[in-house]
Amino acid sequence: MTQSSPELPTPGAPGPFGHKLRKSFLFPENFTQFNHGSFGTFPKVVQDAMIAYHQHAEKDPDRWMRRELKPALTKIREELAELIHCDKDDLALVTNTTAGVNTILRSLQFQPGDRILQLSTGYISVEKTVRYISDSHDDVKVIDVPITFPLTGQEILHKVEQAILAHKQLNDGSRIRLAMVDWISSVPSILHPVKPLVELLQSHGILVFVDGAHSIGQVHVDLNDLHPDFYITNCHKWLFSVRGSAVLYVPRRHQHLIHPTSITADYKTGFEAEFSWAGTQDYSSLMSISSAIAFRKQFGEDAIIGYTHALAIQGGKIVADILGSNSLTPDDHQVANMVNIRLPLNNVDHPKATVQYFMDTLMDRYNIYTPTFKHGGQWWTRVSAQIYLELDDFVRLGNIWKEVIDELNTE
Numbered sequence: 001m002t003q004s005s006p007e008l009p010t011p012g013a014p015g016p017f018g019h020k021l022r023k024s025f026l027f028p029e030n031f032t033q034f035n036h037g038s039f040g041t042f043p044k045v046v047q048d049a050m051i052a053y054h055q056h057a058e059k060d061p062d063r064w065m066r067r068e069l070k071p072a073l074t075k076i077r078e079e080l081a082e083l084i085h086c087d088k089d090d091l092a093l094v095t096n097t098t099a100g101v102n103t104i105l106r107s108l109q110f111q112p113g114d115r116i117l118q119l120s121t122g123y124i125s126v127e128k129t130v131r132y133i134s135d136s137h138d139d140v141k142v143i144d145v146p147i148t149f150p151l152t153g154q155e156i157l158h159k160v161e162q163a164i165l166a167h168k169q170l171n172d173g174s175r176i177r178l179a180m181v182d183w184i185s186s187v188p189s190i191l192h193p194v195k196p197l198v199e200l201l202q203s204h205g206i207l208v209f210v211d212g213a214h215s216i217g218q219v220h221v222d223l224n225d226l227h228p229d230f231y232i233t234n235c236h237k238w239l240f241s242v243r244g245s246a247v248l249y250v251p252r253r254h255q256h257l258i259h260p261t262s263i264t265a266d267y268k269t270g271f272e273a274e275f276s277w278a279g280t281q282d283y284s285s286l287m288s289i290s291s292a293i294a295f296r297k298q299f300g301e302d303a304i305i306g307y308t309h310a311l312a313i314q315g316g317k318i319v320a321d322i323l324g325s326n327s328l329t330p331d332d333h334q335v336a337n338m339v340n341i342r343l344p345l346n347n348v349d350h351p352k353a354t355v356q357y358f359m360d361t362l363m364d365r366y367n368i369y370t371p372t373f374k375h376g377g378q379w380w381t382r383v384s385a386q387i388y389l390e391l392d393d394f395v396r397l398g399n400i401w402k403e404v405i406d407e408l409n410t411e
């Protein structure tokens with residue numbers, strides 16, 4: 001547990017977080033959510049707000065679409081700008097991180113000789129989008145930086161620097177134009193040294209796109225301080241808004257380069273106008289962002305982030321202890337709310353050990369789910385801490401995983 005982490009409540013103890021908050025969400029009695037990280041989920045009040053917008057829009061669609069929508073979206077950008085410390089006019093609301101990544105990568109005019117640097121732990125759809133850019137342009141190539149954890153933040157920086165220097169030595173006239181950097185990667189889930197990475201890459205004249213899909217709501221975000229060239233975060237993961245809501249940051253200095261992936265009548269009328277209308281669609285998931293921010297304000301960002309981080313660290317240790325295994329990141333500073341625990345299989349190549357088998361077993365037999373993946377020749381599972389969980393949930397999870405692994409180890 002980090003020094004700033006607050007005391008965690010034991011089951012039934014007073015405090016704003018834990019099982020008492022379950023009723024604020026939509027979970028059925030017999031289900032515990034250990035995988036907030038993949039698709040997020042939202043409190044009932046946020047769903048209510050989304051439905052209210054939906055109904056309001058249908059009462060008079062023209063009034064809503066033609067008059068009210070744009071000011072409503074502007075208000076949400078204002079609220080988000082206050083939370084992530086930037087200018088509201090540098091923000092655009094989009095449906096998800098995939099859309100935000102495609103917006104930037106497909107807007108930038110890559111030239112022959114341009115290189116795009118990415119880490120091997122980047123999200124698969126992001127990696128594939130980078131490949132698509134390479135495939136669809138003449139002599140635009142990808143520089144992959146292989147990353148295998150455990151690795152300290154300093155070691156990650158070193159590997160990236162080595163890749164930059166190795167590329168310089170080629171002296172072939174090509175230039176690294178853009179780097180994709182995760183703030184918190186997906187699998188394995190690692191909190192990256194994002195500020196030093198941005199500084200390092202920018203000091204070499206490289207544009208940096210921070211994939212912060214998991215950042216808002218999980219860590220404090222200060223874009224004025226981070227100063228990335230581009231940044232995207234999902235609101236529907238850790239901020240608690242309804243699925244289909246994300247925010248893209250493009251500072252004024254780059255806005256002339258960027259257009260929405262779907263061009264509309266607002267083409268070339270300015271960044272704000274171009275991104276305030278994505279064609280006819282239901283905007284109510286974006287409208288739910290405001291209610292999610294209000295829900296969080298009753299606790300405060302510090303309290304939420306402190307509780308969930310402490311729960312991830314302590315809960316992860318509980319699961320690892322029950323399994324007689326370990327967390328992928330011995331350094332607690334590399335953990336935000338998601339922790340990777342090794343699944344101690346005697347035979348990592350056990351024929352039954354597949355993502356499908358683990359998912360089916362967890363869902364069908366135990367009615368829970370935590371994602372599994374192979375990394376560095378071992379099987380791991382990623383567990384998400386959230387405000388509706390307590391430490392005893394992690395005891396139950398550890399015991400379930402022990403049964404699953406023991407069964408495979410005795411076959």
Ligand SMILES: Cc1ncc(COP(=O)(O)O)c(C=O)c1O
Pocket residue numbers: 037038096097098099122123125126182184185186211213214234
């Ligand atoms: C690091 C990272 N980037 C991008 C994405 C894509 O997010 P979405 O599916 O909301 O577009 C995810 C999704 O989990 C992710 O973990």
